[in-house]
Amino acid sequence: MSTRTRERKARRKPSLSWTKMSFQQLTNPVAPVNWVSQEKLDKLHEASMWILENVGMAFMDPQALDIWEKAGAKVDHKEERVWIDRGLLMEAVAKAPSQFTWHARNPEFNTIIGGNHIAFNPNSGMPYASDLDRGRRPGTLEDFTNFAKLAHSLPFFQIAGAPFVEPQDVPVSQRHLEKMRVMLTHTDRAVRDVAHGYIIPEDEVAMAKIAFGGDLPGACIGGTINVTSPLRLDDRMIGGILAYARHGQVSTNTPFIMAGATSPATIASALAQQNAEALGAIALAQLDSPGAPVIYGGFTQNVDMRSGSPAFGGPEGAWGIFVGAQLARRYNLPFRASGSLTNSKVADAQAAYESQWTMWPAIMAHTNFIMHAVGWLEGGLVASFEKFIIDAECIAMFVHMLNNFVIDDDELGLDSIAEIGIGGHHFGTAHTMERFETAFYDPGLSDRQGFDPWQNAGGQDAAQRANGIYKQLLENYEAPPIDDAICEELDAFVERRKSELVGVDLYG
């Protein structure tokens, strides 16, 4: 160990309780909440079939139109519009796997997506970054890298790579290369990006092959597809779906519906439309590449009628998640929702309750892939370092809760209850002494001290404490092992593609 390394280790603060938790394939021990009856669910299904058969959906890409035509759908090439019969649609959707493994560079961190499994994924794609020291500013590659370090530092992101924040200091044509390089080298857990056009997925697959040391062992990367509601998949999104599907990589097909704006002003119609759009995108992937890993995504909220903004973290969003998951289950598809959604501009009480109003429905509904599990502020415009830590505390609590408690003779400890009897306390019993260090959830952020010790320690609120914690995690970050040869090959690829892509329209 070099002197410098020793000094750095000596300076470190004690590690957080979170970092003692281990990576795990998380499952939900309780049955999913079915928010609506089977009859009502069928009515939503029927409505979405009616939409695809009678209104149809735009697929603004010649390859997609050809795929649909070949499959037997009615296609209007000029209008780029397809009318899809429910028999054809359901046959294609049925080819999708009900669950699949998302591979990590370190196979110990492979994660199943689907069934009663849950995977958490951090914040994605915000144009701005913020922290209490520097405020709100355009995201940079440094911010991106810091979020990547934080995500790797915490064991509970099964898919640890994400397009955390937009690195606005990198030219647009180079961003996917820089982002993927940071993700693949800063974590050995699974990663994902957005998926726009044909070029980005091809580059990212090539980089994943370098990082994985050859052919991909299955689904290793993937991207989010946002249907441009109402009922329209543009060429960027279709490129992402098809390019990833052809490589056996993941597309997360997520209509972004604001009821009252991009759908009628009811959650019933928004969900029917969501179902039509998500299944339309998934069917396209399956017709092109049967068996390709796909996720049914839900991101349905209402438009706030006062401000015109999407209403995040409210009752309508909760319904959207509960019933979206029920719909995905109806088709045996993995379901994606989000976790830390909020309209708040700061990491305050509103930010926290709106995020819990998103996360609790997601967990109870059996969401398999929880994107944006941390870090949101301001309707997704801002990736906040403090909010990342605040949300991380809640994820750590969910991990603990879902691991459930044991009910058996040892844990019941009836002998110990008899020993203490009436009155008294259980602090010093053998039963307690065996357990007290690990018995209960140990918070990383929450302050449970009384008023005086809290005030004497500085009287900081949760956001102020989170500021210290994110810096501590960055200071303690340790990169996972990676061969120098792989790094050099990635660097060479990135440099070559950077120069090749100068002036190229990535989505052309």
Add this chain to the structure above:
Amino acid sequence: MSTRTRERKARRKPSLSWTKMSFQQLTNPVAPVNWVSQEKLDKLHEASMWILENVGMAFMDPQALDIWEKAGAKVDHKEERVWIDRGLLMEAVAKAPSQFTWHARNPEFNTIIGGNHIAFNPNSGMPYASDLDRGRRPGTLEDFTNFAKLAHSLPFFQIAGAPFVEPQDVPVSQRHLEKMRVMLTHTDRAVRDVAHGYIIPEDEVAMAKIAFGGDLPGACIGGTINVTSPLRLDDRMIGGILAYARHGQVSTNTPFIMAGATSPATIASALAQQNAEALGAIALAQLDSPGAPVIYGGFTQNVDMRSGSPAFGGPEGAWGIFVGAQLARRYNLPFRASGSLTNSKVADAQAAYESQWTMWPAIMAHTNFIMHAVGWLEGGLVASFEKFIIDAECIAMFVHMLNNFVIDDDELGLDSIAEIGIGGHHFGTAHTMERFETAFYDPGLSDRQGFDPWQNAGGQDAAQRANGIYKQLLENYEAPPIDDAICEELDAFVERRKSELVGVDLYG
């Protein structure tokens, strides 16, 4: 209308969205979450029966010991200890009603407790009050009265009266009189207090009779009983149980268990002990007064092993609520949990997420009576005016969510989806115009504006906005109608009892 009244009305700010909501008997549209299997639930039941049969429970009141002895239990009068056979216990518990009506001074506001009904009740019994202007200080009757006004102002507290904050400026022997007078005159919805000793319930029944204008029509008031864990009901609590039961009034029998302190350091043992203690208290009420309205209360958390404080709003507390409700259902008893629990010292992100970690399990578990639904800070030591408003937003959202959305042809609006077709938006359609004013939840506190308008409006966080809202509600408060004669009779009763109780030990 007097000039002064007109002026006051003219000064008022526009009313909050919450105040447009109407009182309702709330029900849960989805099945309760059963967190553990029937087999595990039975194991908890068996363990609690073993405890009552083999360890027994202290009932520190001669009347209670006589009741148990007469019923056939083994009693040690010197130790004040009772061993209860499961047959005797379950026979007594079976006499309790599975649901009952909690009557309000205005019968429109009568509320069913039990089944799939949900009733919210505000903060109770905090020694301190706080707001952003004056900070944390001992509670006063003025604070108590202000909380009573806030609770009546918001339509979603089915049981609107509660011992909000301890009026420390009133002598102890007079507090129940002052509190009950404020509650009965500041709301015409149902009220409750704590229930300690024989004197307080008798006085409160007498005051309720004045307010209700004669004999009580059923359960009209009630109080919380906290078992002094482990396994001990003291004379104060027993007085409350028996005095209320004999008048057909409500006792909410709630063991306050901190696993690792007042029970062994596991949630399994804490729940077994909770079950023994709650059923022991309920059986006593039923043996004395068969059919008396009782509620099975759960307040089980762990002790935080770092600070020694109770750990509120964490995973263990969530388990406690989920499985506590399952146990209460097993015995067909109404279940009580809490809503806004937190260890935070300020109305920050921690306060909000811990409260949602209490409220979401309570709602999903089918809790019938949700006490402390608003206002907690600092482990229940502080009643915060801002936190009251922050939590109120979440309750309003739960009311909206539980009212559910409609799935029918009108709401699906397929014609409107066809009319807009591909792309475009739904802002101006007939379907939207018919609905947009009432389609969605309209927040009272949450700010959904973009960054610039929010900043231009002062850039306030949720707690700062809550400060303005609570003052606005107080300014707009309108007392419900009450006969002058009733007020005079209440005043006369209070004054008479105040003088009679000088120097009297209320619990003697």
